[in-house]
Amino acid sequence: MxxxxxxxxxxxxxxxxxxxxxxxxxxxxxxxxxxxxxxxxxxxxxxxxxxxxxxxxxxxxxxxxxxxxxxxxxxxxxxxxxxxxxxxxxxxxxxxxxxxxxxxxxxxxxxxxxxxxxxxxxxxxxxxxxxxxxxxxxxxxxxxxxxxxxxxxxxxxxxxxxxxxxxxxxxxxxxxxxxxxxxxxxxxxxxxxxxxxxxxxxxxxxxxxxxxxxxxxxxxxxxxxxxxxxxxxxxxxxxxxxxxxxxxxxxxxxxxxxxxxxxxxxxxxxxxxxxxxxxxxxxxxxARWWPSLGPEGRADTPLWMRELSAWVMTGGAPEECLPAVKAFRAALGLPVGFHWYRWHQIPFDNDYPHYFPTKTGFAQGVGELQRAGVCVMPYINGRLWDSKDGGAEDLEFSRVALGAATKKEDGQPFLEQYGSKETNGEPVSLAVMCPATKLWKDRVRDIVLRLQRDEGTLGVYIDQIAAAAPALCMDKDHGHPLGGGRWWTQGYWDLLDAIRVAMPPGRVLTSECNAESFVRWFDGYLTWHWQYPGQVPAFPAIYGGAVQMFGRAYRGGPTQDLAMRMKAGQQLVFGEQIGWFDPKQAVEPQNLEFLRKVIQVRWNHRRYFYAGEMSRPPRLSGDVPQVRADWQWSGEWPVTTDAVLTGAWRLPAENRVLLLFANVSDSAVKARCVLDLEEYGLTQSQVRRVSSLDGVKSSDELFAVERLAEPIEFAAKSVAAWELTP
Ligand SMILES: [Zn+2]
Structure with a gap:
């Protein structure tokens, strides 16, 4: 043959x-x-x-x-x-x-x-x-x-x-x-x-x-x-x-x-x-962006970031943010990440990149939160310079930035608008800066290091780098091939390398969304846009452990409580850190009860997600209902998922697998679990199963593998976890 x-x-x-x-x-x-x-x-x-x-x-x-x-x-x-x-x-x-x-x-x-x-x-x-x-x-x-x-x-x-x-x-x-x-x-x-x-x-x-x-x-x-x-x-x-x-x-x-x-x-x-x-x-x-991984995952990402299991986001001056963030931290009793927006005096999406001075008391607020177990990560944008960067005036744009902005074929800069307005009512037009230029590399580095060194933040979130597609820059003075090619990613790799070698120990960089080509240079990726019906955890199956993932957008609307459970449950089985919530919404009793379970389960088993890898999610057979809620990603946004979301994460070197079952619906669900134990590296006729419900250990027993296929009842709004070992 x-x-x-x-x-x-x-x-x-x-x-x-x-x-x-x-x-x-x-x-x-x-x-x-x-x-x-x-x-x-x-x-x-x-x-x-x-x-x-x-x-x-x-x-x-x-x-x-x-x-x-x-x-x-x-x-x-x-x-x-x-x-x-x-x-x-x-x-x-x-x-x-x-x-x-x-x-x-x-x-x-x-x-x-x-x-x-x-x-x-x-x-x-x-x-x-x-x-x-x-x-x-x-x-x-x-x-x-x-x-x-x-x-x-x-x-x-x-x-x-x-x-x-x-x-x-x-x-x-x-x-x-x-x-x-x-x-x-x-x-x-x-x-x-x-x-x-x-x-x-x-x-x-x-x-x-x-x-x-x-x-x-x-x-x-x-x-x-x-x-x-x-x-x-x-x-x-x-x-x-x-x-x-x-x-x-x-x-x-x-x-x-x-x-x-x-x-x-x-x-x-x-x-x-x-x-x-x-x-x-x-x-x-x-892949040039694949990071170096050791037995505990990313050694260049501090342990606090690899372990972190919950995130909130809000914005404003310290007195506007601190009470709610601290209240959520206290209610949870676990470390929390805080994505801090509008900490600067300039308005959001306006007058970038002039982020300093900060609002009054920012550094003190950062210190106070971090002493209380809240890891602070302020927002900056890593890609845009406002073309009217002094209120409604052109302060430095033409004089300093224009040469380093990306250019169209006619020599005009690529400009973008995001709904923000200048004081005169005109839309803010922000230029896309070229990552191949020294000016932009130096500017982003200076802002990040100032936040980490002078303001003391553990993290800095650099918006848009892992979200926005490359501009086909045609400026021949930038020294890169014009239009397409591979220079865009390399420009950012250099920009981020310069920050990583200079940043104080224990600090992290994160970015928006999850373009894979920057994984090695970021510690975390914001998954806020993981909002689509039919989405599957292919990215976590590839990059689980290689980058920490966090930060779904949680929204409002008539079905917001169910939508919140669906998103949090999906984050858990996808291996993400849970959040980012508005801290006031998260502490509402109907939300906190379920969120606490999901976050606790993630915290209990956190090593699987940063030192391990995703395995094939178990399939449930039987009459598993579906749930549907408006996720409000963009207007009305109906998303349907199974009522019981499943996931599997392995520590292959230790021959351990963690199976997760999050019933996000408000009814109990009875089903059988279809497992291929060989796929999880378990070939014995019996396995040890340590079960927990809602983050509390419930049993520890030797199981004949056939018995794993017996029908199980998943309680309403519950999170079950099984740890299987030989
Ligand atoms: Zn360029």
């Missing part, structure tokens, strides 16, 4: 060769490649090369069908601005296919139009039989004196529907799964790296008796700027996946393009969790 191979098939015949038969495609030729169970078929014809299908050879399931060009190149003629799109499918004067070491190579050249004839595109694929994967690199050699490569869209795949409730996994927030998208209007576009496109992989799969699917990973260790896109066409029951990459030096004639890292197509027999594990195993080996 051939498990990895390369067949050359001419016409409709079935003659096979060993791959040593490259050639120029004059008439149509079919190429079939197999990597383990993954098969891809291409057709070369006059002018182009087209993907015909991707198939799971074992279940004979089509995973992708013909339609989308394998790549599209967006070109611009620099002398007159003319735009052209070239695709892999047609128009080329010469195409060829041949074998390369461990795989094959396609080439497109001789585009029959003057200057475009200087383009050569080469797609090199390695066949990875053990993993049933095809690993790609794409190179565009641009010998044109007048045309520039603006963007390269690669890969593009028309994904086939594999079942009526087929699933799409995409990296918004923690990861999200939507079902049946082939049959309805569906569009996701993620700008990477950002909070809404936090990781570089996608998957389409079916579950059930014959699971199969396709994992597509952009294994780019630099985290370059790119866009991930899913778009359904219900009429043809396809979903087009495309990865749109802006080119470096996109306005310069003759710029080459090279895909960064590998583009991986891999057979997926599993679900979102298995896809996340594939990505994790790549990221921990290759």
């Amino acid at each position: 051939i498990v990895a191979g390369f067949w050359f098939v001419s016409g409709l015949g079935a003659a096979a060769a060993d791959g040593s038969k490259p050639g120029t495609a004059a008439s149509a030729e079919i190429y079939r490649f197999a990597a383990g169970d993954l098969e891809a078929v291409f057709r070369t014809a006059a002018g182009g090369i087209q993907l015909e299908s991707i198939e799971d050879a074992r279940t004979r399931t089509a995973l992708a069908v013909k339609g989308a060009p394998l790549f599209s190149l967006h070109m611009r003629r620099v002398s007159n601005g003319e735009e052209r799109m070239l695709t892999a499918s047609d128009g080329w004067g010469k195409t060829s296919a041949g074998s390369s070491r461990g795989g094959f190579v396609f080439e497109w050249a001789a585009f029959p139009e003057g200057e475009l004839a200087g383009l050569t595109v080469r797609a090199t694929a390695r066949l990875d039989a053990p993993e049933s994967a095809i690993r790609w690199a794409l190179d565009v050699e641009n010998r044109s004196a007048d045309w520039s490569v603006r963007r390269c869209v690669f890969p593009q795949l028309d994904l086939a529907e594999t079942s009526e409730d087929g699933a799409l996994l995409f990296p918004r927030g923690p990861g999200e799964v939507q079902r049946g998208a082939w049959r309805r209007e569906f569009h996701y576009r993620g700008n990477y790296p950002s909070g809404w496109c936090s990781m570089q992989f996608l998957a389409a799969y079916r579950e059930g008796a014959s699971p199969t699917g396709l994992y597509v990973g952009l294994h780019d260790p630099w985290g370059s700027t790119k866009h991930l896109d899913f778009l359904s066409t219900p009429k043809s029951r396809t979903v087009r996946l495309s990865v749109d990459v802006p080119a470096a030096d996109m306005n310069q004639a003759g710029n080459d393009f090279r895909s960064s890292g590998e583009v991986v197509w891999r057979l997926l027999r599993g679900d979102w969790y298995d896809a996340a594990r594939i990505y994790r195993s790549w990221a921990r080996k290759e």
Whole structure:
């Protein structure tokens, strides 16, 4: 049996060769490649090369069908601005296919139009039989004196529907799964790296008796700027996946393009969790942002931050904040993190970055809170400079900042508005600063160090760095490649390195959202936007222990109490630190009772979350009801989840697993727990189970593994935890 191979098939015949038969495609030729169970078929014809299908050879399931060009190149003629799109499918004067070491190579050249004839595109694929994967690199050699490569869209795949409730996994927030998208209007576009496109992989799969699917990973260790896109066409029951990459030096004639890292197509027999594990195993080996992890997790993150289990947020002068924060701390009896907004005299989202002077008594308030077991983390923005930064006047913007602001192609700065107003009623326009510039690096460092050294705060939250997608800055004075590329992440890496080496011991940096490419430089990520129906903990499955996660936005509305329990329960099983609450809302009796249970359970088992890793969440079988509440993320925002939320966290070196069950509904739920103990490293016929309910130990016994499948009743508004060991 051939498990990895390369067949050359001419016409409709079935003659096979060993791959040593490259050639120029004059008439149509079919190429079939197999990597383990993954098969891809291409057709070369006059002018182009087209993907015909991707198939799971074992279940004979089509995973992708013909339609989308394998790549599209967006070109611009620099002398007159003319735009052209070239695709892999047609128009080329010469195409060829041949074998390369461990795989094959396609080439497109001789585009029959003057200057475009200087383009050569080469797609090199390695066949990875053990993993049933095809690993790609794409190179565009641009010998044109007048045309520039603006963007390269690669890969593009028309994904086939594999079942009526087929699933799409995409990296918004923690990861999200939507079902049946082939049959309805569906569009996701993620700008990477950002909070809404936090990781570089996608998957389409079916579950059930014959699971199969396709994992597509952009294994780019630099985290370059790119866009991930899913778009359904219900009429043809396809979903087009495309990865749109802006080119470096996109306005310069003759710029080459090279895909960064590998583009991986891999057979997926599993679900979102298995896809996340594939990505994790790549990221921990290759990603430049993977931190150094020891037996206790991040040694460069102080223990107080790794252990912290609850957060509140509010803002204003010390006398406005301190009483409520201290009241919550006292009610909880555990350490609390406090995200302090509006501690500065300038208004919010206005006159940035002139954060000093502070409001009166800030440093004293910080000291008082931290002595009382509250870890203080003030807000600053790490990305914006107000274009009218002295009230309604341009104080320093034009004179000092403009040179270091990101620029559009016409030389104007990228400006953003967030609803804040100048004193004259005009909207505040904030410039996006370029992280490659010394001015911005120095300014952010000075603000952070002043807060930590002079004001004494344990943390500083630097807004937007891990939330907002890169700007395609075109300012040639900044010294970075223009437009796309990998310079944006590197600019911030340098900026943050300079802070981390200089900050006093025991301090932390955090940022908004969870763009993965900055994990190593932050101690914590704010998960406030993890608010979507269908979200799954793919990010925690990859980065649990590598960065601490905290800070869902808790909101109001008629179902706010249930929404609060749903969010807190989900945070617990996702491995997040619980919060951030308005301290006044959190101490209301109907809230505090449940929050206290969730936070106590997290605190009791905190080591699992910072020293361990996520394992596959247990599944409950039986009649598990669902709950639905308005999470008020943006207007009315209905979210439905199971009434009992489950999670699993492991300390693999100690062979211990923690299973969590949070019943967020107000009724008891009876169900069976479906466990694969081998997956948790437990192969014995009996296990020791230490159970706790609502943070209080309830039993410690040896259990025959069959008995774990007996029906269990989860009490209303309760949190059960099982610790299993051999
Ligand atoms: Zn720049």
